[in-house]
Amino acid sequence: MEDFYQKCAEHGLKITPQRRIIYEELMRAKDHPTADAIYKRVRRKLPNISFDTVYRTLHLFSEIGIAKLVEGYGEDRRFEPNLDQHHHFRCLKCHAIYDFHCDSYDELPLPEVVRKYGLVVGKRVVLEGICLKCRK
Amino acid sequence: MEDFYQKCAEHGLKITPQRRIIYEELMRAKDHPTADAIYKRVRRKLPNISFDTVYRTLHLFSEIGIAKLVEGYGEDRRFEPNLDQHHHFRCLKCHAIYDFHCDSYDELPLPEVVRKYGLVVGKRVVLEGICLKCRK
DNA sequence: TACTATATAGTAATCATTCCTATTTGTCAA
């Protein structure tokens, strides 16, 4: 919650109940939710909130660096609150995403060849497969 | 082109001019094109082709394994013809994607922890940053 | 407390994606 107040101040953003509650709800989430999923959860506390506010606010959060947009294959956009360096296992069948940590992945050296493309600011290993539930 | 005929046969799919030309156009592409981009290129040869056919066909190709859907952040879906093991550098500004090869990335061992999530069938390192063009 | 720029609610517009149906075509067997 400190991050939230600090980043908002940094970017000159007002603290509104909507933003506070959307932030809380995203932080609580463990399922890489879509804007619509967060909207449904937030409405329990703010029944009059509009979808547009939730949608804009999540994207705003990802712009100021208190949330992240998760890579996907063109399904609905998903967000995650986890800003730590971590990696993803994605189920090709049910589209579930599981976070995992792996020190050796974190420390991967950048190959020489990427220098000619640009400056790297982020790195993630994405493993794809079939999750245990879907294997049955 | 051999792959195309073989995979179609394997899956009981008919060879149509549309499919052949969409396949050729995708193979030629070096820019991870969207369905719409391929549609525009294919129309030069088949002016009456419908967008739906291009769209469906590209997804079909990715299902039978002669094309791949590229991971993204919710922009339009993009396809690539490159089936070799490779990795991506993505520009956060202009959304360009560059392929690169890296043996040490290819050989990354799977961490013990992913066993509890499922069976891994694919692996990719995604580097994000700002490409040279956008740095100016 | 009053002011002002910012944010929100509610709704409308946009655009990629998907679905539907009549027609056409590739494939295979006679």
Added chain:
DNA sequence: TTGACAAATAGGAATGATTACTATATAGTA
């Protein structure tokens, strides 16, 4: 080679996520 049929296509319509718009409300500040 021809005929029959399942599969594929064109064209357009429906869907659904995303984005834009505007009048009203509110947070932050003097």
